[in-house]
Amino acid sequence: MGGPLSDAAQAQAPTPTASNTSATSPNVPANWYPDPSKRYExxxxxxxAWTAHVATGGVQSTDEPK
Structure with a gap:
């Protein structure tokens, strides 16, 4: 796993959603993306799938996705 994305790279990254992660859609590549729960950056x-790995302000921790 790489480090959290910079703000510029993060702004350009696609965000995995239910619509673009279905079996019929192309896979969204593994990477850091804005937290869909909005609890973390x-x-x-x-x-x-979303993992427990989260980051805010460049500090990584873990928290199970909800």
């Missing part, structure tokens, strides 16, 4: 998407 970023959450790591492993290519098929």
């Amino acid at each position: 970023l959450r790591y998407w492993n290519g098929s």
Whole structure:
């Protein structure tokens, strides 16, 4: 897993959603994306599901996705 994205890279990154992660859609690549729960700045998407890895202000921690 790489480090959290910079603000500029994060702004250009696609955000995985229910519509673009279905079996019929192309896979969204594993990377850091804005946390869909909005509890953290970023959450790591492993290519098929959100992980417990989160980051805010460049500090990484873990929190199970809800």
